[in-house]
Amino acid sequence: MVLEEFLPYRLNVLAGLTSSALAQIYAERYGLSIPAWRVIVTLGQYECRTARDMAPDGVMHKSTVSRAVAALEKRGLVKRRPNLDDRREEWLALTPQGRAIYEAVAPEALAVGERLLSVLTSQEQKTLSALIDKLTQQARLLAPQDAEGDEA
Amino acid sequence: MVLEEFLPYRLNVLAGLTSSALAQIYAERYGLSIPAWRVIVTLGQYECRTARDMAPDGVMHKSTVSRAVAALEKRGLVKRRPNLDDRREEWLALTPQGRAIYEAVAPEALAVGERLLSVLTSQEQKTLSALIDKLTQQARLLAPQDAEGDEA
DNA sequence: CCCCATTCGTTGCCTCTGCAACCAATAGCA
DNA sequence: TGCTATTGGTTGCAGAGGCAACGAATGGGG
Numbered sequence: 001m002v003l004e005e006f007l008p009y010r011l012n013v014l015a016g017l018t019s020s021a022l023a024q025i026y027a028e029r030y031g032l033s034i035p036a037w038r039v040i041v042t043l044g045q046y047e048c049r050t051a052r053d054m055a056p057d058g059v060m061h062k063s064t065v066s067r068a069v070a071a072l073e074k075r076g077l078v079k080r081r082p083n084l085d086d087r088r089e090e091w092l093a094l095t096p097q098g099r100a101i102y103e104a105v106a107p108e109a110l111a112v113g114e115r116l117l118s119v120l121t122s123q124e125q126k127t128l129s130a131l132i133d134k135l136t137q138q139a140r141l142l143a144p145q146d147a148e149g150d151e152a
Numbered sequence: 153m154v155l156e157e158f159l160p161y162r163l164n165v166l167a168g169l170t171s172s173a174l175a176q177i178y179a180e181r182y183g184l185s186i187p188a189w190r191v192i193v194t195l196g197q198y199e200c201r202t203a204r205d206m207a208p209d210g211v212m213h214k215s216t217v218s219r220a221v222a223a224l225e226k227r228g229l230v231k232r233r234p235n236l237d238d239r240r241e242e243w244l245a246l247t248p249q250g251r252a253i254y255e256a257v258a259p260e261a262l263a264v265g266e267r268l269l270s271v272l273t274s275q276e277q278k279t280l281s282a283l284i285d286k287l288t289q290q291a292r293l294l295a296p297q298d299a300e301g302d303e304a
Numbered sequence: 305c306c307c308c309a310t311t312c313g314t315t316g317c318c319t320c321t322g323c324a325a326c327c328a329a330t331a332g333c334a
Numbered sequence: 335t336g337c338t339a340t341t342g343g344t345t346g347c348a349g350a351g352g353c354a355a356c357g358a359a360t361g362g363g364g
Contacts, residue, residue: 002197014163038161116159116290135170144176218344
C-alpha cells in the first residue's frame, strides 16, 4: 500500500495543515485552544447553549468541553447560569469580553477559510462540500458508535 | 459564522471519523499508535528508510517518529542498523514479525479506505483526489513553515 | 412513593505529543 | 587543521485530551 495515496492519510494531512493555519489566529493571537475556539464560535452563533449541545455529533468529548468551558469561565469569556428546570445542566453564554473576542476572531478565521478555498472554482467548492458530506456520513457508519480523534 | 459550514471544521470532523474507523484495526487489533502505524506502512513499502524520511513533509514531528520507532524496536517489529557512511542516522527496516503485521494490517486498512470511498462514483473519487491535492498545496502555504497537528 | 436506570457534567489518571534543549556527527570554510 | 553552522535523532518537560469512575439530578416503572 502507498501511504501517500491513502485517503484517510491524506485527509488527516490536509486537516492538520488547515488546523495549523487556523491556529495561528485563534491560538497564537487569542490564546484559545481548539476546543475553546469551538465553544466560542458555537456560543457566538447560538447565544445560549448547554455544554452537552457543544458536541452534538460526538466531535468533542464531554470532558474536553467541560475543561474548555472551565478555562473560558476563568478568563471571564463565558458565563454559566443554572437551568432551574433541570439542575443537572447549565446555560452557557458569552460575556461581553467573550463576544468581543468572537467578533474579532470569527472574521479572521473566515478569511483563512476563504483563502484556502480560493484555489477552487465556485463549482469545485460546491462539489467538495457535497463530497465531504457523503464521506462524513459514510465515515460515521464505519467509526465506532460515536468516537472521534479530534484536533483543531 | 456557522461552525458546521466551516471548511476546516468539516475537514477535521471527517478526518477524525476516518481515523477512528481505521484505529479500530491498527490500534485495537494490533496495538499500534497512529505514528507507529505510519512507520510500519512506510517501511512496508520502502523496505529501508531513515527516521528522517519518515516525515518528509513535516506531517509527523521528529520526536514523534523517534518514540514510535523506539516502541516498535522494543516490540521487535523494527530493526535499526547504523549507517556507516553517516553515523548520525540509522537505517530502519521491518523485522519478519513487523512485516507479518504489515502484511496483515495493510489489506484491512485498504478495505476500510475502499468502504469509505464506496459511496462515491469513480469519477467523484478522481475529483476528490484532485481537490484534496489542491487544498493541501494551498494549506501548506498558509500554515506556518512546516507544522501540522497530526493524528491518525 | 421508592428504586433503578439514565443523563449532565466534573475530575483523577494516564498516555500522547509538541516544543525546546541537547548530544553526536558531519559539512563548509578559511 | 580548527571553528562554526547544520543535521539526525533523543529526551525532559509540560500541556492536552481520552477514558472511566464518580456525584448530582432527573425520569420511568411498579
